[in-house]
Amino acid sequence: MKYIIYLFLIVLLLGINLGLFGQMPIAKQVPNLLFLFTIFFALEKKGYDFYFIAFISGLLLDFFYTGFFGSFTLAFLISSSCLHLLSDTFIVFELNWKSLSGLLFGALAVAYLVVWLYGLMVYKFNWTHDFESFSLFSRYFLINFLYNWALLYPMYIVYTLLKQGVDSLTIRRRGIVR
Amino acid sequence: MRFIYTKAFAIFFACLVLLVFLVFFQTKGWLDPVRNAVLQSPRPVIYLVKGVVSPVKTFFSTVYRLKDISSENTRLNSRVLELQQNLVQYEEVLRENETLTKELGFVKNSKQSLVACTVLSHNPFGLTDSLVLNCGTESGVIEGQAAISQGYMVGKVIYSGKNSSTILLSTSSKFSTDAKVSQTNASAIVKGSFGSGLILDQVPQSTDLQKGFLAVTAGINDKIPKDILIGEVGDIVSTSNDLFKRASLVSPADFENLQFVFIVKQ
Numbered sequence: 001m002k003y004i005i006y007l008f009l010i011v012l013l014l015g016i017n018l019g020l021f022g023q024m025p026i027a028k029q030v031p032n033l034l035f036l037f038t039i040f041f042a043l044e045k046k047g048y049d050f051y052f053i054a055f056i057s058g059l060l061l062d063f064f065y066t067g068f069f070g071s072f073t074l075a076f077l078i079s080s081s082c083l084h085l086l087s088d089t090f091i092v093f094e095l096n097w098k099s100l101s102g103l104l105f106g107a108l109a110v111a112y113l114v115v116w117l118y119g120l121m122v123y124k125f126n127w128t129h130d131f132e133s134f135s136l137f138s139r140y141f142l143i144n145f146l147y148n149w150a151l152l153y154p155m156y157i158v159y160t161l162l163k164q165g166v167d168s169l170t171i172r173r174r175g176i177v178r
Numbered sequence: 179m180r181f182i183y184t185k186a187f188a189i190f191f192a193c194l195v196l197l198v199f200l201v202f203f204q205t206k207g208w209l210d211p212v213r214n215a216v217l218q219s220p221r222p223v224i225y226l227v228k229g230v231v232s233p234v235k236t237f238f239s240t241v242y243r244l245k246d247i248s249s250e251n252t253r254l255n256s257r258v259l260e261l262q263q264n265l266v267q268y269e270e271v272l273r274e275n276e277t278l279t280k281e282l283g284f285v286k287n288s289k290q291s292l293v294a295c296t297v298l299s300h301n302p303f304g305l306t307d308s309l310v311l312n313c314g315t316e317s318g319v320i321e322g323q324a325a326i327s328q329g330y331m332v333g334k335v336i337y338s339g340k341n342s343s344t345i346l347l348s349t350s351s352k353f354s355t356d357a358k359v360s361q362t363n364a365s366a367i368v369k370g371s372f373g374s375g376l377i378l379d380q381v382p383q384s385t386d387l388q389k390g391f392l393a394v395t396a397g398i399n400d401k402i403p404k405d406i407l408i409g410e411v412g413d414i415v416s417t418s419n420d421l422f423k424r425a426s427l428v429s430p431a432d433f434e435n436l437q438f439v440f441i442v443k444q
Contacts, residue, residue, distance in 0.1 A: 063223075
């Protein structure tokens with residue numbers, strides 16, 4: 001049941017990303033709400049729901065992306081796995097906005113690096129005619145990060161509300177089973 | 179405990195294997211029905227959101243551009259008067275041409291066949307200058323065909339699936355097409371310029387090239403018919419010492435906010 005709710009919310013966020021933020025680009029950059037959503041799940045110490053979120057979000061973005069299929073899925077999986085590993089193993093303090101901003105920066109950098117490397121790899125294997133140069137990614141990275149950073153808190157509210165909803169649904173279902 | 183022996187790694191590896199299968203299916207084209215469903219799924223939300231946001235955005239952008247709109251209005255009024263005068267002369271030339279054509283027995287070219295397409299996505303992550311459209315091979319759209327908006331060429335089809343296709347915008351640095359200068363018939367090439375404009379290149383130095391001349395497709399490519407407007411010559415950026423003349427091209431098409439385009443079928 002919770003995965004259906006996740007799927008529904010992913011499609012909703014994608015629609016909002018395209019419909020709302022697609023009309024408000026800054027230097028041709030728009031935020032990636034699905035990536036922000038995935039980050040919050042990846043930072044949970046327990047649970048592997050972030051794999052589902054990352055896989056489905058990446059897949060949906062791949063269908064909209066005109067590059068070789070699989071770029072965003074792989075990028076989301078790798079960056080969320082790295083975040084989860086970091087949060088599980090090294091982060092012992094409670095996250096604050098400073099550390100969250102740093103993690104967002106790192107995760108975004110890893111994700112875009114994976115997308116670029118993947119594009120380069122499929123080009124080298126002759127599976128595609130061209131690839132995007134690194135300057136295209138690096139030129140607008142800072143603006144992209146700042147735009148995503150500005151939406152971190154609203155997305156955190158969405159994430160918190162969703163988790164509360166899913167947790168209360170789970171408790172209610174367990175109550176019925178009893 | 180080593181990471182590779184953990185449940186997390188097992189799930190990660192399973193996701194990777196599943197992704198490899200999906201990539202294989204996508205290259206074979208077996209994921210096209212899923213792709214169409216995914217492209218259509220957020221559309222209700224997009225329409226709802228755009229319906230709310232567009233009027234607000236239009237209001238604020240109109241207020242911001244009031245001064246520009248006023249001067250543009252004055253300029254366009256004088257341009258309309260100038261074009262009306264030209265129209266009278268062209269109508270006379272057209273009448274003469276029709277008479278000569280009848281007498282010489284030339285076959286007239288048929289009008290272009292157009293496929294109307296809606297823009298589904300502006301490639302929202304700013305990574306490529308391309309658009310995803312809601313028409314594909316079922317509507318007769320094939321790779322290499324030109325896309326036009328408001329009568330001007332805005333790109334060409336680079337991928338065509340069953341019900342969707344992708345066009346590369348003419349402002350992309352990867353775009354190029356054969357062209358000619360309408361007034362002098364001189365051959366040239368039009369290229370995109372890093373997402374911000376168009377460049378008319380490789381115009382012979384001996385040819386006259388002035389601001390206001392029109393660049394159209396030359397028809398050398400068999401998928402793109404000739405005489406499709408691309409843009410109007412702006413500033414001449416080359417010097418007399420260069421091998422060829424180069425100029426910027428101005429197109430009235432709003433590449434950032436395209437919502438509908440037409441694909442030109444042969």
